[in-house]
Amino acid sequence: MARKVSPDDATPVSLARMQPAAASPVIEFRDVSFRVAGTQVLCNFNLQVRAGEILVLLGRSGSGKTTTLKLVNRLVSPTNGEVCVKGVPNSRTDVIRLRRSIGYVIQDVGLFPHFNVARNIALVPTIEGWPAARVAARVDELLRLTGLAPEIASRYPHQLSGGQRQRVGVARALASDPEILLMDEPFGALDPITRDELQREFLSLQRRLGKTVVFVTHDLREAMRLGSRIGLMEAGRLVTILTPEEFLRSTDPWAAAYVQAFGDRLEPNSIEGKS
């Protein structure tokens, strides 16, 4: 499970991060509101994401969970309030630097169709000006890490299956070893078997790398399985934030409605046994 961390790595992984540090949150929303064209998308939103956890934002479409995610890497900026990443307010950081230090995975993957897999994965390292040899080594490492065969490197996105494409998407997000990963329904468009496989692998990958993850989904089962904590969103508000075990027992009407909708097929986080 050893990971190479070169000394000049932008954000080296330390094992210390794997223990939830009680200290300062990695991501913090302070009274954030977001309005667009007269519609209140987010309202007085407060949230702290701890180092090394997978915080799942669960909610229906239109509940504001994707907007919440985009506030972290400043694809949108808050109307009021402040989003802080690693203690620094987003409004005062260089947005390009900020985005390159955060991995971003979306449902439609968004691989560049004119780049082969290797170039797609190498996107951030390349624009960051890493030497070619180091980029190539990193691509090999990421292919292995995400369970892709080395010969895939020279293929183009349209030659891949949906599952392979999303693996490449995850590899690309991890390329410059960011501390934070933002994932917007990354497995939503996959068939159930592939989704199950990718969720399982993602969980074990996250345990090894100790990334801080914000994960958006509308699937309670996925939230149960992956989440350290589940933040339930409804109409631009954070209704409640609970661990998966608490969520199942919750008397909150929204949480209860979710549990009921998904019936009894729920298993709080995963077979692998959560720490």
Added chain:
Amino acid sequence: MSVLRFILENRGQVLALTGEHLWLVGLSTLFATLIGIPLGILIAHRPGFNKPVLAGANIIQTIPSLALFGFLLPVPWLGDRADRLAILALTLYALLPIIRNTYAGIRGVDPAVTEAGRGMGLTASQLLFQVELPLALSVILSGVRTAVVISVGLATIAAAIGAGGLGEFIFRGLAMVDNRVILAGAVPAAVMAILADLGVGWLERRLQPR
């Protein structure tokens, strides 16, 4: 066959006029590309400019070419030389297909791709040159292709204001009521249009990403 004989007998002049024609079409297409692609990029990124720019290009397109040549005639520096004037008019006509295709090509890039690019920290210019333009290239080139073919035809009318080109034969033939002379201008112009179409088409395929 008499047309072919006429062309062969006057091949010196046919070549000279073909050269002039190429000069008019080539230079105007170059200018239209240099102006039209940035304008297309602008309106793809700033929707506010979309309507005025496309409306302007559309209006130019509706002005009859002969009238446009006439309008521009009194303009000081331009009016001094007919070929300058013809090149300006042809440039204006070539703008619309180039602007419109650049706009359509960039707007046609999968939003997930640009969102991922921005989210990963590409700067606006990296996004433009590494993602949007390469992916829009074949659409943009097909606009250039349309522009070239239109220009080859329109450039024949430039002879009416004395700008030269293959139109000379056509107008002379009309005056002389001699089909051979008309065709000596029309046939090389048609061949040129077909070759230009094939040439840009070939370029389009060569530069196609993946």
